[in-house]
Amino acid sequence: MNKQLKIILAVTAVSAICGLILGAAYNQTREAIAEAERADFLAGLSEVLPPYDNDPDKDAREIKGTTVYEAKIKGKPSGYAAVFSSGKGYGGHIYVLVGMDAEGKVSGVAVLKHKETPGLGDKISGKDFLGVFKGLSEPGLIAVKKDGGIIDQFSGATMSPRAVADAVSRALEFMRDNFISEEKR
Amino acid sequence: MRLSSLTDGIFKNNAIFKQMLGMCPTLAVTTSASNGVAMGLATTAVLMGSNFAVSLFSGFIPKNARIPCYIVIIACFVTVVDLYMNAYFHALHKALGLFIPLIVVNCIVLGRAEAFASRSPVADSVLDGLGTGIGFTIALTALAVCRELVGAGTVFGYAVAPSFYVPVILAVLPPGAFVFLGFMMAFTRFMSSKIKGGGH
Numbered sequence: 399m400n401k402q403l404k405i406i407l408a409v410t411a412v413s414a415i416c417g418l419i420l421g422a423a424y425n426q427t428r429e430a431i432a433e434a435e436r437a438d439f440l441a442g443l444s445e446v447l448p449p450y451d452n453d454p455d456k457d458a459r460e461i462k463g464t465t466v467y468e469a470k471i472k473g474k475p476s477g478y479a480a481v482f483s484s485g486k487g488y489g490g491h492i493y494v495l496v497g498m499d500a501e502g503k504v505s506g507v508a509v510l511k512h513k514e515t516p517g518l519g520d521k522i523s524g525k526d527f528l529g530v531f532k533g534l535s536e537p538g539l540i541a542v543k544k545d546g547g548i549i550d551q552f553s554g555a556t557m558s559p560r561a562v563a564d565a566v567s568r569a570l571e572f573m574r575d576n577f578i579s580e581e582k583r
Numbered sequence: 584m585r586l587s588s589l590t591d592g593i594f595k596n597n598a599i600f601k602q603m604l605g606m607c608p609t610l611a612v613t614t615s616a617s618n619g620v621a622m623g624l625a626t627t628a629v630l631m632g633s634n635f636a637v638s639l640f641s642g643f644i645p646k647n648a649r650i651p652c653y654i655v656i657i658a659c660f661v662t663v664v665d666l667y668m669n670a671y672f673h674a675l676h677k678a679l680g681l682f683i684p685l686i687v688v689n690c691i692v693l694g695r696a697e698a699f700a701s702r703s704p705v706a707d708s709v710l711d712g713l714g715t716g717i718g719f720t721i722a723l724t725a726l727a728v729c730r731e732l733v734g735a736g737t738v739f740g741y742a743v744a745p746s747f748y749v750p751v752i753l754a755v756l757p758p759g760a761f762v763f764l765g766f767m768m769a770f771t772r773f774m775s776s777k778i779k780g781g782g783h
Contacts, residue, residue, distance in 0.1 A: 408643060408652060409648050409651055409652060412655050419663065420659055423663045424666060427666040427669065430670035430671060434671075435673070
């Protein structure tokens with residue numbers, strides 16, 4: 399009995415001490431982590447959005463379950479951005495941040511998260527590939543050439559660009575439907 | 584305190600090349616040199632912390648309950664490293680995030696706690712953790728540099744290969760990890776047999 403008690407005591411004490419250490423570490427790093435994640439996201443936003451002078455991550459609104467980040471210059475909307483994902487990739491979902499300017503054209507695309515094959519599919523996060531989307535305004539044409547669109551696939555990797563095109567196309571359609579008035583479309 | 588506590592883990596008992604421990608992170612994260620270095624340093628930090636704590640509490644932890652206690656201690660240090668890395672080396676954490684929690688089940692860490700720290704003085708245990716960690720870091724970095732060089736033509740992200748070089752993508756894919764580890768293993772065995780004057 400005494401021996402069992404000793405075991406219980408030891409494991410409890412070790413767990414309690416570790417718990418305290420973890421709590422302290424969490425408290426100390428919480429703000430820095432939140433800041434780093436925000437900086438990360440802001441860097442992405444400034445990459446895909448047209449110039450702005452507000453904090454788009456604070457000027458965000460929820461539309462039909464999707465968060466849209468609004469860029470403004472002197473209070474006038476200059477663009478919109480939203481995160482869309484596509485499951486058509488080779489290695490699970492690809493998360494893409496898509497920006498659109500006030501005319502309804504794609505102003506920039508950034509890949510936030512993907513698990514595509516290094517050396518093949520992961521070229522989707524390269525500037526050469528993502529630059530192709532800039533200025534496009536027709537959601538129906540944003541697809542790889544194999545699917546009747548205008549986006550170049552890579553040799554050896556069709557699925558990754560297809561997934562990105564899919565996400566961009568749906569994001570653009572969504573944002574145009576919600577922010578661009580009929581006569582402008 | 585003996586100096587061999589430090590040096591054994593680097594050469595004589597190198598976790599990768601001599602003991603063949605910790606193969607999961609070795610094979611998985613060595614796709615680029617910076618990943619290899621970061622994983623090695625993170626593991627070193629955990630090794631030193633867990634060896635220190637295990638050695639300090641070794642008189643207090645009953646024999647029957649030692650493994651659960653060690654695992655809790657190791658998991659604690661891994662989570663601390665994970666948190667600090669996420670806070671201050673965010674980009675690196677994004678690349679390695681998936682593998683950091685797996686240090687908990689890296690058998691090198693539990694192995695050193697069980698085989699060395701639980702029966703050695705605190706100072707030696709910390710030195711052993713440092714030595715084992717350095718050995719692990721060296722092995723990971725060497726493997727990662729080779730794989731990145733062949734697979735992408737870069738080292739630490741800097742292009743070093745001539746522009747006409749076509750990267751052999753296989754090197755940075757999972758099978759490449761096994762191939763390169765095999766060659767490195769053969770090389771280190773060959774070198775150590777040379778140093779010893781032939782034969783084992």
